Amino acid sequence: MEEFAALLDALVYTTSRNRKLALIAAYLRSQPDPDRGWALAALTDGLDFPAVKSSTIRNLMMERVDPLLWALSRDFVGDTAETASLLWPEPADAAPQGDLSVAEVVERLSALTRTTAPKELPGLLDRMDANGRYALIKLATGGMRVGVSARLAKTAFAQAFDVAVEEVEEYWHALAPPYAELFAWAANGAPPPDLAGVPRFRPFMLAHPLEDGEVDLKDYAAEWKWDGIRVQLVRAGGETRVYSRSGDDISASFPELLTVLPMDAVLDGELLVRGTAQGGEAGGAASFNALQQRLGRKTVSGKMLKEAPAFVRLYDVLLLDGTDWRDHPWKSRRATLEALMPRLPASHFDLSALVEAEDFAALAAIRDTARDEAIEGLMLKHRDSPYVAGRKVALWYKWKRDPLLIDCVVMYAQRGSGKRSSFHSDFTFGCWDGDPDSGAELLPVGKAYTGFTDAELKQLDKFVRQNTLNRFGPVREVKRELVFEVAFDSVHTSKRHKSGLAMRFPRIHRIRWDKPAHEADRIEALRALIKD
Amino acid sequence: MTAPFSWIRPEPWGIHIVPADIWVDPSRAVPRALVTHGHADHARGGHGTTIATPATLAIMELRYNTREGAVAAAYGESVALGGGVSATFIPAGHVLGSSQILLEHAGERVIITGDYKRAPDPTCAPFAVTPCDIFITEATFGLPVFTHPPIGEEIGKLLTARDENPDACILVGAYALGKAQRVIAELRAAGHSDTIWLHGAMEAMCRLYEEHGVALGDLRLVSDAPSKDAMRGAIVIAPPSALNDRWSRRLPDPVTAMASGWMRVRARARQRGVELPLIISDHADWNELTQTIARVNPQETWITHGREEALLRWCELSQRRARALALVGYEDEDD
Numbered sequence: 001m002e003e004f005a006a007l008l009d010a011l012v013y014t015t016s017r018n019r020k021l022a023l024i025a026a027y028l029r030s031q032p033d034p035d036r037g038w039a040l041a042a043l044t045d046g047l048d049f050p051a052v053k054s055s056t057i058r059n060l061m062m063e064r065v066d067p068l069l070w071a072l073s074r075d076f077v078g079d080t081a082e083t084a085s086l087l088w089p090e091p092a093d094a095a096p097q098g099d100l101s102v103a104e105v106v107e108r109l110s111a112l113t114r115t116t117a118p119k120e121l122p123g124l125l126d127r128m129d130a131n132g133r134y135a136l137i138k139l140a141t142g143g144m145r146v147g148v149s150a151r152l153a154k155t156a157f158a159q160a161f162d163v164a165v166e167e168v169e170e171y172w173h174a175l176a177p178p179y180a181e182l183f184a185w186a187a188n189g190a191p192p193p194d195l196a197g198v199p200r201f202r203p204f205m206l207a208h209p210l211e212d213g214e215v216d217l218k219d220y221a222a223e224w225k226w227d228g229i230r231v232q233l234v235r236a237g238g239e240t241r242v243y244s245r246s247g248d249d250i251s252a253s254f255p256e257l258l259t260v261l262p263m264d265a266v267l268d269g270e271l272l273v274r275g276t277a278q279g280g281e282a283g284g285a286a287s288f289n290a291l292q293q294r295l296g297r298k299t300v301s302g303k304m305l306k307e308a309p310a311f312v313r314l315y316d317v318l319l320l321d322g323t324d325w326r327d328h329p330w331k332s333r334r335a336t337l338e339a340l341m342p343r344l345p346a347s348h349f350d351l352s353a354l355v356e357a358e359d360f361a362a363l364a365a366i367r368d369t370a371r372d373e374a375i376e377g378l379m380l381k382h383r384d385s386p387y388v389a390g391r392k393v394a395l396w397y398k399w400k401r402d403p404l405l406i407d408c409v410v411m412y413a414q415r416g417s418g419k420r421s422s423f424h425s426d427f428t429f430g431c432w433d434g435d436p437d438s439g440a441e442l443l444p445v446g447k448a449y450t451g452f453t454d455a456e457l458k459q460l461d462k463f464v465r466q467n468t469l470n471r472f473g474p475v476r477e478v479k480r481e482l483v484f485e486v487a488f489d490s491v492h493t494s495k496r497h498k499s500g501l502a503m504r505f506p507r508i509h510r511i512r513w514d515k516p517a518h519e520a521d522r523i524e525a526l527r528a529l530i531k532d
Numbered sequence: 533m534t535a536p537f538s539w540i541r542p543e544p545w546g547i548h549i550v551p552a553d554i555w556v557d558p559s560r561a562v563p564r565a566l567v568t569h570g571h572a573d574h575a576r577g578g579h580g581t582t583i584a585t586p587a588t589l590a591i592m593e594l595r596y597n598t599r600e601g602a603v604a605a606a607y608g609e610s611v612a613l614g615g616g617v618s619a620t621f622i623p624a625g626h627v628l629g630s631s632q633i634l635l636e637h638a639g640e641r642v643i644i645t646g647d648y649k650r651a652p653d654p655t656c657a658p659f660a661v662t663p664c665d666i667f668i669t670e671a672t673f674g675l676p677v678f679t680h681p682p683i684g685e686e687i688g689k690l691l692t693a694r695d696e697n698p699d700a701c702i703l704v705g706a707y708a709l710g711k712a713q714r715v716i717a718e719l720r721a722a723g724h725s726d727t728i729w730l731h732g733a734m735e736a737m738c739r740l741y742e743e744h745g746v747a748l749g750d751l752r753l754v755s756d757a758p759s760k761d762a763m764r765g766a767i768v769i770a771p772p773s774a775l776n777d778r779w780s781r782r783l784p785d786p787v788t789a790m791a792s793g794w795m796r797v798r799a800r801a802r803q804r805g806v807e808l809p810l811i812i813s814d815h816a817d818w819n820e821l822t823q824t825i826a827r828v829n830p831q832e833t834w835i836t837h838g839r840e841e842a843l844l845r846w847c848e849l850s851q852r853r854a855r856a857l858a859l860v861g862y863e864d865e866d867d
Contacts, residue, residue: 012798013807065676066849072842073677077797086677086796423803 001128002099003031004039005135011146020148024156029187035102037178040157042102042139044150046177051112052121052140057084060118060125064089078415081141085133091126100127102139103178109140150246161186166203166389173247174200197237201247202266202318202326203389204232207379207396214360215380215397221330222355222363225376225398226313227288227490228272229295233312235261242271253297254310260348265340268316268387270352273308277531278375284350285313287531288504289492311348314341315379318387326387333387367401376489377401403487404529405509406431407520409442410482413464414475416449423457424464424476425449427508429484431499431526436518442480443499443523451487451508460511483512483520491529499523501530537666539617539637542834542857547644547668549635551615554583556633556644566619568646569630570595570709583611585621587629587744591709594740607631607657624648625659626814627710628744634662642666643828644836649813650820651680654717655710655746659824667830668857671838672815673793680793680817686810687718690767693787693808698765701729702808703786705772708734710814712769713741715791716748719767729754729763731770731779760784776805793817822846 007027014020024043028036041047057080061070065087077083100108105124112120121140125133138144154172158165163186171182174195184190231250232243240258242251251258254271261267272278273294275286290308294300317337318326325333341351355378357363367378377400385395408429416425426449434440452460463482470477487509494502503526541548546558546565554564561578568574568584570591575584577596584592586604593599605611610620616638621631626647635642643664650659673680694702706712712734719728727750730738738748754770757763764784774780775788793813794800801809816824821843825833833854835843840856847854 013801013809015802015805015807066845068845069676069842072839072845073675076675076839077677078799082798083677086679 001102001105001132001135003027004035004042004102004139005128005131007039008135008138008144008146009131011148015147017152020152021156021159024148024153025160028157028160031102033183034178034180037180037183038102038106040153040179041177043144043146043148044153045142045144047106047139048142049109049112049140051114051117052109054080054141056117056121057081057137057141060084060121061087075415079145081137082134084137085130088125088130088133097127100124105136105139106178157182157186167192169203169247169389170200171195173243173249174198199234199236199239199241201232201234201241201243201249203247204230204245204268205316205385205387205389205396206391207398208391208393210380210397210399217357217360217363219384220380220382220397221334222357223315223352223379223381224355225379225400226270226272226285226352227278227376228270228285228291228313231269231271231312232318233257233261233265233267233269235264237264250295253294253300255300256305256310257312257348260345262343262345263321265320266318267312267314267337268318269312269314269349271310271312273310287490287492289494289502311350313350313352315352316387329384329386330381331383367399403489403505403509404491405485405487406526407512407515408445408484408486409480409517409520410478410484411442411444411480412475412477413460423461425457425461427460427484429486431521431523432518433523435522436520440522444497445499445501445523445526446486446488446503446506448484448486448506448508452511456511480517483515483517484508485510485512490531491526493530499526501526537640537642539615539640540635540642540666542836547857549613549615549617549637551637552613552617553615554613554617557646566613566633567592568624568633568644569626571627571647574646583613583619585629585631588631589629590740590744591629591737594736595709622660622662623657625650625653625656628656628713628741628746630656632659632662634664640665642668643830644668645670647672647815648824649816650824651683653714653814654721655713655741661824661827663830664828665831666834667825667828667832668834668836669821669825669843670815671821671835671840671843673813673817674821674835674839674843676818676842678793678796678817679819680796680811680813683714683718683812684722686791686812687715687722689808690715690719690789690810691722691724693789694765694767697785697787700785700787701763701766701768701783703768703770703775703780703783703788704810705775705788705790705792705804705806706769706812707814708737708771711791711812712771713738713746713748714814715769715812716751717746720747720749724767725749726766727752729757729766729768731768731774733771733774734769754782757782772804822850825852826850 010023011020061084074083124136128136154168155165158168171193175182181193185192230245234241240261241249242254242257244250272285273290275290277287278285294308314337317333357366380397380399382395408431410427411430412428413424414426416423428444428447430442430444432440433443464476464478467479468476469479486506488503488506490504492502539550541550545560547556555562556566557568557574558565563580565579566583567588570588575592577598581601581603582598583603583605589602589604605621607621607623610618612618618636620634622634624630624632624646626649632643632645641664647670648659706715716728730751730753732753732755735753738751742748768783780786787807788805789808789810790806791810791812793815795809795811833847833852835856844854844856
């Protein structure tokens with residue numbers, strides 16, 4: 001564990017991407033199997049020890065530290081694992097017991113149950129120093145937060161063993177930690193893992209935002225950018241799986257899609273639920289709000305399957321009937337997809353229609369109507385583009401419509417986590433429920449923590465500290481003085497909020513230091529924008 | 533009959549000793565002041581009379597140009613303040629010249645610690661435990677997560693980083709008064725005799741320390757370096773504000789280090805873009821604070837600034853009387 005703890009610590013303090021890659025690559029080269037495989041899984045949140053939760057750690061600490069001292073410390077540090085690693089009382093008679101390997105730790109953590117965890121964890125924590133305890137708790141509870149994305153880890157792996165990152169990505173998602181076959185292939189020269197018959201993930205092709213430029217519609221085809229979640233549907237060896245954009249297997253949340261693909265294929269599309277909010281009757285998709293109810297579930301009730309049935313609106317075909325179409329131009333793949341549609345059940349599949357327009361200006365006019373249909377914007381795809389992993393310039397663009405804007409008053413501020421743990425960076429804001437000059441109140445309408453620069457963050461933090469009315473733990477209520485111009489994609493009815501509405505993707509567009517609070521918008525202005 | 537200790541009154545801008553009409557570490561200009569040490573949140577110019585140790589007065593003269601009205605008091609010397617109050621300056625172990633101030637009036641003894649630490653420091657006299665009725669303590673690192681490791685470990689980390697980066701330099705952010713000189717003195721004690729390069733803001737204070745008998749070895753200014761290459765493999769010391777400043781562009785690929793007690797918390801180091809956190813503080817850590825209160829064993833503990841809530845809680849748990857004073861303007865973001 002010592003090397004793994006040292007790696008985590010080094011990653012925490014390294015901001016340079018190249019330095020991070022070098023650190024991970026050096027670790028992967030120097031460490032034995034299966035330790036390095038487990039470490040890789042830990043870095044990319046690929047491990048789960050259900051018996052150990054953040055609350056398990058907190059409860060252990062409560063038996064050892066005064067609850068108020070714990071709360072004050074946790075609040076200041078901003079991270080449960082780190083606070084616990086610092087406050088854990090080290091045994092006075094610490095006889096050295098030697099370092100545990102990552103594999104031994106994983107084995108012990110896997111064997112824990114809810115009942116045994118509180119009895120077994122202290123023995124492990126007693127064997128380590130503060131850095132080791134931090135690594136152990138992070139390993140056990142997940143969420144490393146050391147700025148290592150799955151993509152970065154894969155790149156580091158490819159760099160460590162001089163193999164292609166695309167190949168790593170394809171094998172990775174088909175294998176389970178500690179990825180023995182992956183290391184055997186890349187590090188020890190074994191043949192690549194045999195994945196025929198495994199419904200494995202292929203890296204998605206992504207789009208760049210289209211900023212101010214234009215494209216020629218002779219070269220580019222346009223499609224609606226539907227507001228669901230991008231998925232890859234894969235069938236191989238008789239088994240179908242649904243993957244999210246990050247390569248996570250989300251099949252369990254959408255059982256109705258696992259039995260309806262009649263041939264081996266890899267298809268790219270938007271997962272939506274039936275409704276009318278997007279594209280009206282003809283579009284047949286509900287708002288993102290409805291889809292959200294279905295996300296992240298390990299089991300799905302029959303009622304939910306009936307009330308919010310999922311389907312896939314297809315964008316692209318990667319593999320079909322044993323042919324890999326990814327090197328073919330988009331127009332050939334599109335023709336293949338159109339020809340495929342009659343073979344797919346209409347109950348669970350439809351085709352993402354092309355949006356035809358005379359020229360770019362006409363397309364822009366069509367895009368502007370998209371708001372009425374609760375669609376995010378348009379996709380522009382080069383007609384000759386192959387299907388390549390990641391974002392490649394000039395092949396695909398996303399052309400989102402302009403956001404909606406509204407002026408809100410800051411009501412509460414909360415300290416951030418991690419890097420922002422000493423700054424008030426999460427803001428709750430509201431709109432007036434009537435005329436503020438006749439005593440109307442503010443109703444909270446949303447929360448945002450992005451859209452400002454580091455310099456503005458400091459100014460906002462100062463404002464919060466100087467205008468605090470009340471404190472509730474890490475949350476401060478502030479004087480109703482500061483106006484944010486908030487940008488958002490859409491607004492929906494919501495029973496969860498007092499104001500009866502919820503914004504989608506709210507972010508702080510501008511800080512209106514100059515605008516008096518009573519000139520901020522009223523709640524009716526926001527209600528008028530609801531399209532459910 | 534007056535109530536016990538009614539002669540000493542904490543106000544938002546300092547502690548007032550009523551019968552002598554004199555203030556301790558006031559944050560605004562007053563006719564008469566006692567100053568514990570030279571840091572800007574405790575010492576300021578503009579007082580009519582300033583009573584402090586000779587080293588603190590020298591630091592104040594250098595920083596705030598306060599020559600007039602300076603009255604020196606040596607460690608252990610008792611000064612009559614008037615109104616039946618006397619003051620005695622006692623080493624606090626924080627920085628050169630730093631003191632606790634023992635105030636005595638009508639048989640009652642009050643100690644104001646200013647800032648202090650208990651860990652050894654080659655650049656200043658060590659904290660002396662002194663009995664009193666009321667102990668007025670700081671609490672900058674008053675949370676149990678703050679434990680400062682022995683400084684030798686941290687200096688070891690710094691020297692290792694320097695050995696591992698022969699083509700770069702290690703840029704250490706350190707408070708210009710106290711921390712910088714302590715880091716240099718500890719590096720010398722660890723056998724590092726190479727030139728240490730300084731930011732211009734450090735120079736005068738280092739010279740003052742040397743005049744007060746603290747040997748710092750071969751020091752040179754970054755602005756006098758003949759080239760970037762001259763500083764490769766070297767240690768450079770600058771105030772924390774210069775770490776991410778344009779000033780650091782003149783250095784050869786600096787590895788950014790920071791010597792501060794806040795470096796115990798990962799998020800604090802990341803916020804400042806620190807790659808090599810060195811947990812070195814001139815303040816008492818949690819164990820030093822609690823052990824000092826236990827050793828001094830006063831009737832009552834007053835807590836001036838920092839994380840006072842947690843230290844209050846500790847006092848409550850150990851059945852000690854305590855209260856927090858709401859003083860403004862004392863906070864040490866860079867220590």
